[in-house]
Amino acid sequence: MAPEDLVQAGRPNLFTPYKMGKFNLSHRVVLAPMTRSRAVNEIPFEAHALYYSQRATPGGLLISEGTSPSNTASGYPRVPGIYTEEQVEAWKKVVDAVHAKGSIFFCQLWHVGRASHHVYQPNGRSPISSTNKPLSDEVGAWLPDGSIDKFSKPRALQTYEIPQVVQHYRQAALNSIRAGFDGVEIHGAHGYLIDQFLKDGVNDRVDEYGGSLENRCRFLIQVLEAVVSAIGAERVSVRISPVHDINDATDSDPLGLGLAVIERLNKLQLKFGSKLAYLHVTRPRLTAEGAKQNVNEEEEAKLIKTLKNAYDGTLIASGGFTGETGQKSIANGEADLISYGRLFISNPDLVLRFKQNASLNKYDRQTFYTKDPVVGYTDYPFLNQATDGIEE
Numbered sequence: 001m002a003p004e005d006l007v008q009a010g011r012p013n014l015f016t017p018y019k020m021g022k023f024n025l026s027h028r029v030v031l032a033p034m035t036r037s038r039a040v041n042e043i044p045f046e047a048h049a050l051y052y053s054q055r056a057t058p059g060g061l062l063i064s065e066g067t068s069p070s071n072t073a074s075g076y077p078r079v080p081g082i083y084t085e086e087q088v089e090a091w092k093k094v095v096d097a098v099h100a101k102g103s104i105f106f107c108q109l110w111h112v113g114r115a116s117h118h119v120y121q122p123n124g125r126s127p128i129s130s131t132n133k134p135l136s137d138e139v140g141a142w143l144p145d146g147s148i149d150k151f152s153k154p155r156a157l158q159t160y161e162i163p164q165v166v167q168h169y170r171q172a173a174l175n176s177i178r179a180g181f182d183g184v185e186i187h188g189a190h191g192y193l194i195d196q197f198l199k200d201g202v203n204d205r206v207d208e209y210g211g212s213l214e215n216r217c218r219f220l221i222q223v224l225e226a227v228v229s230a231i232g233a234e235r236v237s238v239r240i241s242p243v244h245d246i247n248d249a250t251d252s253d254p255l256g257l258g259l260a261v262i263e264r265l266n267k268l269q270l271k272f273g274s275k276l277a278y279l280h281v282t283r284p285r286l287t288a289e290g291a292k293q294n295v296n297e298e299e300e301a302k303l304i305k306t307l308k309n310a311y312d313g314t315l316i317a318s319g320g321f322t323g324e325t326g327q328k329s330i331a332n333g334e335a336d337l338i339s340y341g342r343l344f345i346s347n348p349d350l351v352l353r354f355k356q357n358a359s360l361n362k363y364d365r366q367t368f369y370t371k372d373p374v375v376g377y378t379d380y381p382f383l384n385q386a387t388d389g390i391e392e
Contacts, residue, residue, distance in 0.1 A: 011331040014323070015355060017059070018336060020314050021234045021277050023104050023182065025337070026059025028330060029351045032318050032339035033063040033108040033185065033239075037369040038377060039080035042068065043090045047373035048080075049097035054348035054378060058102030063185055063280075063339065066110030069172030070165070072128055073193075075116030075151075077144045078371055082107060082172050088179045095180035106237060106277070107176040108185040109169055113193030114154035115247050117141040121152075128165070129154035130196040130203045130210070130219075135248050142369075159207045162219060165193075170226040173236070183235035183277050186223055188261075190282065191247025194220050198240075198257060201250035213260040221264050224276075233274040238265070243284035243303065244319075254284075255303060262310045275313045280339065283319030305334045323354040349382045358383055 012018075018025045031052075038047055052062060068074045068081035081087045091107070098105045114129035121127055132154060140148040157165065173184045188194035196202045197219040203210050209218050220238070228236050242251060242258035251257045262279070269275045283300055308315045317335035326338035344350050346363035353360055367376020 013327050013330055014338065016330070018314075020061070020337070021275060023061070023277070024059060025061055025104070027057070027351060027355075028337045029060065029326070029354060030316055030318075030337050030339040031055050031060070031062040031344050032341040033065055033110075033187070034341050034345065035065050035076055035079065035369065036345075036377065037076065037078040037371065038373055039078045042074070042079065042081040042084075043087055044080045044094050045090065045373075046093075047378060049094045050378045052094055052105070053097040053101055055344055055350070056098045056101035056103035056105075057351050060103045060351060061337065062098060062103050062105050064105065064107045064181075066108050066187055067172075067176075069109045069111060070168040071122050073111040073168075074120045075112035075127065076120075076142055077146075077369070079110075082109070082175045082179065083168070088175050091176075091179035091181070099180065104182045105180075106183045106185050107179070107181040108187050108239070109172050109176070110187040111165070111169075111193040113196045115139075115141075115151060115192055116154075117143060117149060118152040119143060126155040127152055128157050128161075129193065130156060130205055132156045133202070133204065139247060156205065159209070162209065162222075166219075166222050166226050169223045170230045173227040173231050177231050177235065183237060184227065184231070185280060186220075186227065186236070186238045188220050189239045189241035189280075190244060191249030194223065195241065195247075195249050198242075198261070199249045199251040200257075201252070202248065213257065216257075217261055217264050220261065221268060224265075224268060228268070228272055228276075233269065233272045233276050235277060237277040237280060239280035239282070241282035241284075242307075244282050245284075255306065258307050259310055262307060266310075266312045269312060278314040278316050278337070279307075279311050280316040280318065281307055281335075283317060301329070301332070301334050304329075305332075308334060308336075323357075326354075345376075346380045348380055352383055356383070 014028045018028055070083050114127050116127035118124045134153045135151040141151045176184045198216050203216050208215055243254040304317050314336045316337040316339050318339040321338050329335045342363050346361040347353055361380050
């Protein structure tokens with residue numbers, strides 16, 4: 001079905017231009033942040049520039065893979081950082097390649113917290129978190145040699161240490177702007193460090209960062225305030241996943257948590273007199289194993305729309321969208337923009353394919369996280385070389 005048939009006349013769709021604060025987008029198809037494990041010694045290189053520029057379009061929005069704001073932040077192989085001068089200089093070449101295509105590029109700042117292993121930590125120390133509780137044995141850490149081990153037991157941050165972690169985010173945001181990025185996305189989702197403070201199924205603290213919703217939101221808001229003060233609200237965004245249960249990150253009242261975060265985001269925007277670039281929300285349908293079964297799409301849409309209606313700003317929705325469902329979500333007012341992950345991996349020209357209602361390349365999960373700089377990374381064909389079909 002052609003895009004124009006999916007939405008009612010006069011309703012916005014994936015190809016309706018959108019003004020995201022200071023940025024003018026020509027369409028609403030966003031490249032989602034995705035770990036691809038191609039960095040060398042935590043530094044991006046030429047393959048990254050090609051990968052991102054392949055997926056860049058004039059007036060399109062790209063969000064980088066999760067990027068470490070400090071040397072305690074990583075928990076996966078070959079993840080790039082942005083806390084050293086060498087990393088900043090390397091990212092400049094990637095950003096330049098994206099900007100040459102006319103795209104807007106945000107850097108996602110990602111601290112995994114307890115979802116790490118001591119091999120990734122300075123001097124083999126314990127990963128930091130909101131808690132001393134380790135992840136369950138059902139979840140495994142992927143080590144640099146490709147083997148799987150249990151995640152290491154984390155160490156709960158002392159109250160006095162938290163401002164230093166906040167400062168790491170602030171400096172990483174400044175580094176991102178120096179590298180040429182148009183803004184940053186603070187990763188507060190998917191069971192990683194900030195989410196470990198937000199979710200009451202993880203956070204067992206008894207200080208001012210634990211217990212009440214006010215306390216559990218405190219770390220995220222402090223990070224945002226520090227980053228906004230450094231680079232301006234219009235260059236800052238945040239990703240949350242209140243209903244998403246990956247990495248043992250559960251909450252007793254997910255919708256209440258999401259609304260509590262949004263209430264504080266709205267207050268922060270009033271305080272600074274400017275809106276954030278966007279709020280990025282993951283739908284609950286995805287788990288570590290892939291798509292959940294028997295998802296109630298009506299309830300899911302209602303949840304996302306409830307969050308959108310509460311937030312005073314741009315909302316990006318992600319999580320298993322197709323071209324058709326993305327169109328519907330935009331037309332129904334459930335989101336302003338839709339981010340795509342797996343489909344963008346295997347279809348560098350996804351925007352064009354959606355626009356022309358063309359067939360999509362299948363993606364190969366086996367090559368999502370390999371270290372090969374070409375295979376499964378920059379070698380997926382464009383439309384004039386396309387293969388038929390799409391993996392569900």
